Amino acid sequence: MARQKTQLPLRPAGSQAGKKPCVFFAQQRCRNGSSCSFSHDPAVVESVTRITPTGEQDGKASTPKPTCHFYLKGACLKGDSCPFAHPESTQPLVAEENGEHSTDKRQGPENDESEDKPDDWIRQLGGAVIQLGHGAALLKVSLQSDFSAVRISQLPVDSTPGHIFSVLRKLGFAVSIDEIRFAPSPDPTYRVADLRIEDPAFARRFISMADVFKRSFAGKNSIKVIAINAPMPGGSGMHRVECKKVLCSWYRPFKTVWLNFTSSGLAEIVHEKYTSGRWRVLNMPVTSHAPKRSKAWTTVMLTEVPAEATEDDVKKSIPASISPRNVETGTPSFSYDAEMANALVKSRLMDVGPLEWWEDAVFGGKRAKAKARFQDDGDAAKAASLLDGWELPFHKKGKLTVQAIYSARFRVQERIYRAIKPIIEEQSMTWQAKKVYLAVYEPARFSSSRVLKFEGEDNKAVAEAKRILEQILQGHLATDKSKPIWSPAFTVNGEVFQKIQELEQLLGIVIIRNRKLSRVYLFGLEDKCKEAETKLAAIAQQDLSTTNFIKLDAAQFAWACRGGFKSITEALGRKATFNVVSDPKQIVVTGSDEDFKLAIDMVKAQKEPNSRSSSSNTGKQSSTGDCSICWMEPENPLVTDCGHTYCSDCFEGLCVSATSSAKNDFILRCEGNSSQCQQAFSLNFLQERLSSQLFEDILEASFKSYVSHRPDALRYCPTPDCGQIYRAATGTFTCPNCLTPVCTTCFVSHQGMTCADHKYVSSGGDLALNEAKQRLGIKDCPKCKTAMEKTEGCDHMTCGGCGTHICWNCLETFGTGPECYRHMNKVHGGIGMAW
Structure with a gap:
């Protein structure tokens, strides 16, 4: 869905709905009338509200202020005292270039592009191109060797x-x-x-x-x-610098006009008005040459007059009281057809690569300006290299200018963006000085996040701005005496959490609890974050809660679903939460030892809950409005496409836990209705509700899971920190990343040696390791070589690396657990349990 940026009005319906609003018409200064290429629709003008220096809309009916030219260039020093308008944005989007109706390419992202466009769900990871589907499931892996x-x-x-x-x-x-x-x-x-x-x-x-x-x-x-060598196809995604957009421009045709006066005084006045720029032809500045006298006339010669300007257009720019006696127009500098020119330039770009979109040239200045976006990353830079300076067929002396634009996009939760907005606005002045501009898009309907996008001509400057913004988005780690601040009570939404919420409201910051890492991250102004650290440290020291887990068997889980968990929450409040995602299911108690003892006694007793507790708890959480994970009233609730509700933190926790999951098929599913829903979350839903970094982490986790569960098909390069994958059945493989040759039989690098020779040479080091493994009872997975240790239970083992089912006795592998059990009973006479 295309989105509007913060400072732009909604477009009205009607014949001019597709046009940008005319800046000059809004200021009651447009001279083009009905011929203006920008919208004069009253609904547009009425919807352009004046923005005060504080960013609030002023409801008074007054004429909008002209935009500050210095602010557009990031150089206004007057701040709130400036008499001109400073639109609320990290950077202005619509500029007035020499008074022309144009969108200046130097001013960053354009205001009518759908930059928050649908993702193609293609990524480049591990040297491969991957295609993802619902639930972040990996659908396809393509390697360079496949092309x-x-x-x-x-x-x-x-x-x-x-x-x-x-x-x-x-x-x-x-x-x-x-x-x-x-x-x-x-x-x-x-x-x-x-x-x-x-x-x-x-x-x-x-x-x-x-x-x-x-x-x-x-x-x-x-x-x-x-x-x-076959180049790899590109991919999209957040947090990466890409080069897909180009700006193209070329000079338009002009002509010369002669204005003849009988009075030299009038000629001097007209010359001064045109020279100062106060008079224009078709709203474009022209060059006026000093008046020259002849026997009959005093002539003012105008050059760089738009080729389409008529004699009447020139006369309209001059008051009738001093109109020239005679107007002569020359021939255009070259023959020009705008539609043909657009088609020709677009065709040359398409020769370089397929386009995602193309926007015809805007004809309002001395140069025609068109924009295009390629489908594949890098094609914009290639187009600039190939076509910049190309001689135009319709103007032999003219050349095409093609400029590659680098960009990087981020998705930020709305509440975090509001907290860090002052930091971003302050930093944006530095970015603009380096000609890197940041656009901020309004959240889409039902979305809790917004998109931020950098654009600039210098890839290094864009990459540096990206790095700084990533640091801002990481937040400030809350510490006390150089140690992370944490308390078990931070994991639940109880009394301590209410104190945290009050702290957020008081200081105007956002506090994020990372339960997996036991860390607290703060987002906001530095002095406010420092104050929050002191208060959080005091809260953590005062709280003596501990976290305990009650693992439930099938009968206990059924009892909890029938209303048993509701009985525990009635006794303990939010100190108890339900984790229906864990295996086995758990009730988590964060409180005192007495709280834990009371909860575990209730689970052991399995006393049937009273009718009030159980009436709405037959096999599902207490109400459809409760969180599907903790079964409590949700904090910052979100509702899935399938109609189930989650706390924002619980939903993030569900997604984070999946990144370390060892399941055979990575797919994020809804845990609603006591984990019975299992509908895969759409990628659009995940991207809208999660930060861009967490979303990309999930996609990477899906990729890693896919590779680790297919050791017979895909392998990682054995060079430490390389990360390149290859197909296991390709013969000798030379890593394109680190250039290490790899044997695809034994999956190690032993250039110049056979597998047997390498094993013999390396056995000295392996001998001690193998002896230690044998002494400790450690064995390697036959498929992926992950080390395993059996501490209890039967001889059925499941590899934590690739998920293969293994008989511990003989190390034979199976696809499912039942197959392994049948083998153990048939071959070994039992499953290895002493009863």
Whole structure:
């Protein structure tokens, strides 16, 4: 869903709904009338409310202030005392460039782009491109070895992707036109095209048919075809610098106009008005040359007049009382068709790569300005390298300017954004000085988060701004005497949590409790966070609570669902919570030893709850409004697409716990209705409700889980900290990341040696380790080599690394637990339990 930025009014319905509001019309200064390319719709003008220096809307009916030019450039020193408008935003979006109706590309992200666009759910991790689906389940993994590519050079200069596509189809190659990309050519008399196909055998097959391919180009035997390394397709996502957007511009045609006066005094007045910029033609500044006298006239010559300006347009710019006696117009500097020019530039961009969107040039200044966004990362930089300075066919002396724009996006919870907004606004001045601009988008409907996006021409400056914002979004770790502040009472939403909420309200900050790490993070101004640290340390020292867990068997869990847990909460309040996600199910008691003893006695007794407690507790939480995890009234509730409710913290905890899960199939499912719902959360829902960092962590956890559970298919490079994966059945593999050769038989690097030789050489070091393992009773998983130790129970083991079911006695592996038990009873005469 496209989103509006904070300072932009909603667009009205009607014929002008697709147009941007005219800044000059809002200021009652537009001279273009009905010919203006921007909206003059009264609904638009009425919806543009004046923003006060404090950021509050002023409801008074008054003329909006003109925007401060210095503020637009990030250089206004007057602050709240400035008599001009400072729109509420981390950076202004609509600028007035020399008074033109234009969106200045130097001012950052544009105000009509759908920058908070739908994600394509494609990521690059471990040297692979992955496709994800609902529940963050991994659907597909593509490696560089899955692709092959060729380069075709010496192609005719009029070659197009469509022509190459049709030839390939006739030769029996199943390709798409998006897989054909033109590359920079060292010689302008011919073109170069690259083809990348997800088929390891494509390059070999295509080269074998190169002669047939050449004959399709009218006997161009000079065409050359070679195999090249296949570049990986791109991906999207937050927290990464990408280069997909380009800004294109070119000069528009102009003409010369001569104004003839009988009075030299009038000519001097007209010359001064045009020179000062107070008079314009079609709202564009023109160049006025000093009046020249002849026998009959005093002539003022105007240059850089828009080619489409008529004699009447020129006369309209001059008051009737001093109108010239005669107006002569010259011919345009070149012939120009705006529609043709847009189509031509767009076509050249599409030769570089497929476009996500294209916006026709805005014609309101001396240069026509168009925008485009490529589908694949890096194509914008390639387009700038290939097309910047390209001679325009419709203007032989003119050249196209193509500028690559780097960007990085973040998703931030709305309450955290409001707390850190003053920090971001202060920092934005530094970013703007380096020509890096930050746009802030309003949250979408029903969303609890908003998108922030950097844009700039310098990739290093954008990357540095990204790094600083990431530090801000990490929050401030609350410490006392250099030690993290924590108390068991911080884990529950009881009396201590109410004190934390009061502290948030008092100081205007956000306090996040990370239960997994036992850490507290603070978001807000530094002095307020320091004050909160002192108060949190005092709360933690005063509280003597401990956390205890009551593990429930099947009968106890059924009792808890029938109303037993409700009975415990009636006795203890929010000191008791239900964890229906854990295995086994648990009741968590955070309080005194007496509280824990009372709860465990109630579980052991399994006294049937009274009718009031059990009336609404048959097999599900006490009400549909209760949190699906803790079964308590939710704090900061969110509702899933399937209608179940969660505390925001409980939902984050559910997602965080999944990142360390050893389940065979990673998928985030709803735990509503006593874990009976199991509907997979949509990726859109997860992305909207979680911070961008946690969301990306979940996607990475899904990827790691997928790899670890498929040791026969995928492996990690053995080089420490490399992180590259490869297909296990590819023969010798040379890691493209660290260039280490890996044997795919024994999964180690032993260049120049056989597996047996390497095992013999390395056995000296392994001997001591194996002896220690044997002494301690440790064995390795037959599949992924994860070390295992049996401390109790039967001989059925489940590997914590890959989830394989293993017979501890003989280390035979199975796909399921029942298969393992049948094997143990049949082969070993039992499951290894002494009764």
